[in-house]
Amino acid sequence: MARAFMTVGAWTLLSRVLGFGRDILIALFLGAGPAADAFLVAFALPNMFRRFFAEGAFNVAFVPMFSKRIERRDDAEAFARDALTGLGAAVLALVLLAQLFMPAFVLAMASGFAADERLDLAVGMGRIVFPYILFISLAALASGVLNAMGRFWAAAAAPVLLNIVLIAAMGGAALLGGDVLQALVWGVPLAGVAQLALVWQAARRAGITLLPRRPRMTPELRRLALIAAPAALAGGVVQVNLLVGRQVASYTEGAVAWLSYADRLYQLPLGVVGIAIGVVLLPDLSRRLAADDRAGSIATINRATEFTLALTLPAAAALVVIPGPLVSVLFERGAFGPQDSAATAAALAIYGLGLPAFVLQKVVQPVYFAREDTRTPFRFALVAMAVNAALAVGLAPVIGYLAAPVATTTAGWVMFALLLRGARRIDGGIEPDARLRRSALGMLAASGAMALAVGAMAWALAPALDAGGLRYLALAGMVLAGAVVYAGVVHGTGAFTARDMRDMMRRG
Known part of the structure; x- marks a missing residue:
């Protein structure tokens, strides 16, 4: 498990770093004005529906069922082809519907656009980028096949292609004197084709050729649909939360x-920690349940939680303590000014408070999904949605756009608390052992020490953080010093040692 996590995490880290590069270029060329707002809403449309038809809903139903067929040496390839046909037909219908009703789709995302030029911009871009959902949904199914077979690298590498294509599109257009915005927009569906090609070929090399079949409703597909439906509704609840946040934000330009x-x-x-753990944990728990390995399931969840906390707690502390330097150094240039940095940093600090909850959800949810239980998380998601909507709408007149991150963070902790309480009642679910309790306390102490250290450095290095090229060295020094403090305290308290890492790698 640890080796698989490292594989997924490394590729995800590369994708996120390139994603930073992509967003830095978007901030450089588009800033935080109408064009940027319109593109980000248009690009959010296929990504929102991806949670329904790809990673969010479909794969949490598909991966356990496919994993168990592999464990039982059943006809897994036929099941995958049937699933591909059904998924492709549903998503293609959605793409055609979106082309006809794109203005309504955009206004559902950002009703504040109705009164200005952003609506027409977002509608035009939305029609171009929306077919991305077809390619990425089919790619997600192929990724689920690979993950269930213990082959993680291609599925984890696919998102890297999206950022490479978009960076190349913007950079090429700028160098050639072309329209950067149009290059960015058309790069999205092109990237989807590249992602699908990568994982389809990897699945074929693994022995599964994903070709559509004549549509038919088999008993397996009926069960897949019944399991996926609550997950899709839960994904819909998550998207409602995001929609509420965007609606609140759309009334403030930028x-x-x-x-x-x-x-x-x-x-x-x-992404690096939570998504990687979720991707690896779901097929692993599904196979252990099929083999009736209760002890192995509990041990796997404990070690996954331990590894998750080791990386998430210090990251959350940094986002809360030094959001200003992080945002200004990474994004403040060109059309993105100091006011934009300050506004972004305020939201980032609030999101940082919710980061542990967002990541730990990815550890707990597979406990349900591996048992093909998608209804319980859906019920919990409804509660979280109510909390999010009440806070976002209620606080918007008081704190403006910051109501969105406050609501998201609070709802994240509510969702995690409900998932954890339910999972502790499941046989073979969540049972924290002594090692996990010990390490969690040590990691909390280490994160606190690191927060004090980087906070003091941010105060001392304030002039350097505002000084051109020197700010990059200043931020790098803060990150390095924080890592050293955190690692020293973690090791000193015995919370997470090099020996623990070696043990996890051997077990993985």
């Missing part, structure tokens, strides 16, 4: 971009 850039920063540790 706020959609501020929240998007803040989201990019906190999504780095969430």
Whole structure:
């Protein structure tokens, strides 16, 4: 498990770093004005529906069922082809519907666009980028096949292609004197084709050729649909939360971009740690359940939680303590000014408070999904949605666009608390052992020490952080010093040692 996590995490880290490069270029060329707001909303449309038809809903149903067929040496390839046909037909219908009703789709995302030029911009771009959902959904199914077979690198590497294509499109257009915005927009569907080609070929090399079949409703597909439906509804609840946040932000010009850039920063540790753990944990737990390995399931969850906390707690502390330097050094240039940095940093600090909850959800959810239970997380998601909507709408008149991150963070902790309480009642679910309790306390202490250290350095290095090229060295020094302090305290308290890492790698 540890080796698989490292594989997924490394590729995800590369994707997120390139994502920073992509967003830095977007901030450079588009800033936080109408064009940036319109593109970010248009690009959010296929990514929102991806949670329904790809990673969010479909794969949490598909991966356990496919994993168990592999464990039982059943006809897994036929099941995958049937699933591909059903998924492709559903998503293609959605793409055609979106082309007809794109203005309504955009206004559902950002009703504040109705009164200005951003609506027409977002509608035009939305029609171009929306077919990305077809390619990425089919790529997600192929990725699920690979993950269930213990082959993680291609699925983890696919998102890297998106950022490479978009960076190349913007850079090439700028060098050739072309329209950077149009190059960015057309790069999105092109990147989807590249991602699908990569994982389809990897699945074929693994022995599974994913070709569509004549559509038919088999008993297996009916069960897949019944399991996926609550997960899709839960994904819909999550998207409602995001929609509420964008609606709040859309009434302040630039706020959609501020929240998007803040989201990019906190999504780095969430993606590298949380998504990687979730991707690896789900097929692993599914196979252990099929083999009736209760003890192995519990041990796997404990070690996954331990590894997650080791990386998430210091990241959350940094986002809360030094959001200003992080945002200004990474994004403040060109059309993105000091006011934009300050607004983005305020949102980032609030998201940082919720980061541990967002990541730990990825550890707990597979406990349910591996048992093909998607209804319980859906019920919990409804509660979290109510909390999010009440806070976002209720606080918007008081704190403006910051109501969105406050609501998201609070709802994240509510969702995690409900998932954890339910999982502790499941046989073979969550049972923290003595090692996990000991290490968690040590990691909390180490994160506190690191926060004090980087906070003091930010105060001392304030002039350097505002000084051109020197600011990059100043931020790098703060990051390095924080890592040294955290590692020293963690090792000194015995919370997470090099021996623990070696043990996890051997067990993986």
